[in-house]
Amino acid sequence: MLILAIDTATTDLVAGVVEGTGAGARTLAGACVPTRAHNETLVPEITRLLGEAGIGFADLEAVVVGCGPGPFTGLRVGMATASALGQALGVPVHGVCTHDAVAAGLGGDALVVTDARRREVYWARYAGGARVDGPDVCKPADLASPPVDVLSVPPGLAEQVAVEAREVTYAAPTPAGLVAAADFSAAPGPLVPLYLRRPDAVPPKQAPKSTALP
Structure with a gap:
């Protein structure tokens, strides 16, 4: 194939x-x-x-x-x-x-972190290549995880992620x-984007009712 x-x-x-x-x-x-x-x-x-x-x-x-x-x-x-x-x-x-694709090449217990911009990160945690937590988004300082074998994190964010790891790299x-x-044994479903980000747009606030109106 x-x-x-x-x-x-x-x-x-x-x-x-x-x-x-x-x-x-x-x-x-x-x-x-x-x-x-x-x-x-x-x-x-x-x-x-x-x-x-x-x-x-x-x-x-x-x-x-x-x-x-x-x-x-x-x-x-x-x-x-x-x-x-x-x-x-x-x-x-x-x-x-x-993040699953990154973890496939890491092995062991791993934490995969990528840049979400706006001073936040996307993350997911793996045990033996299987995802056990995430994906999710948070500030780097708020990312809590048990110790892992490998922490994959972009170089500019490594010092901001306080997670114990035997190896820190970026993959x-x-x-x-x-x-x-990918699971080729199953029929593919609809493509669903993992944005995770809270929407920037918010409903407009209702304008106060004029006191001149009955």
């Missing part, structure tokens, strides 16, 4: 072509591009990677996309692209939690991790 895996939930645009699933899966072509211009970069990068793998769009048999947690704009780019490709090619599209999602997080 040839699978296109993409993730735009973080500032790392991740895309790749993976052949097979499970232990025998191998990445034919992959890239992790630091960018905030996901909209301009994603489709050209996919096209380039398909060429590197020596295949065309018509050869793809499934698409896996990271559904966050992440900011609205980034998630919208990746998920809309995945959905459009799935419809155009007639292939299934599997949505996965981005971006990978094409192989995205595929490992």
Whole structure:
């Protein structure tokens, strides 16, 4: 099975072509591009990677996309692209939690933290690769967790997360991790973005009634 895996939930645009699933899966072509211009970069990068793998769009048999947690704009780019490709090619599209894809490559007990901006972080905790808490969003100082083997956190936030860990590193999602997080034995459900962020928009306050009105 040839699978296109993409993730735009973080500032790392991740895309790749993976052949097979499970232990025998191998990445034919992959890239992790630091960018905030996901909209301009994603489709050209996919096209380039398909060429590197020596295949065309018509050869793809499934698409896996990271559904966050992440900011609205980034998630919208990746998920809309995945959905459009799935419809155009007639292939299934599997949505996965981005943090699950990161944890797939860490092993042991792990805490995966990503930047939620606005002085907050997204996080999820894992035991033996299985998610046991989260994903959720909070301020770095409010993130409480039992000690873990691995803490994956962006460099600029590492000193703000007071969680005991034997190893502190930063791991971006990978094409192989995205595929490992997908359940290909089940029919894919609707893509549901994990925004987690409280909405910025609030209902307008009702204007006070004029005393001149009866």
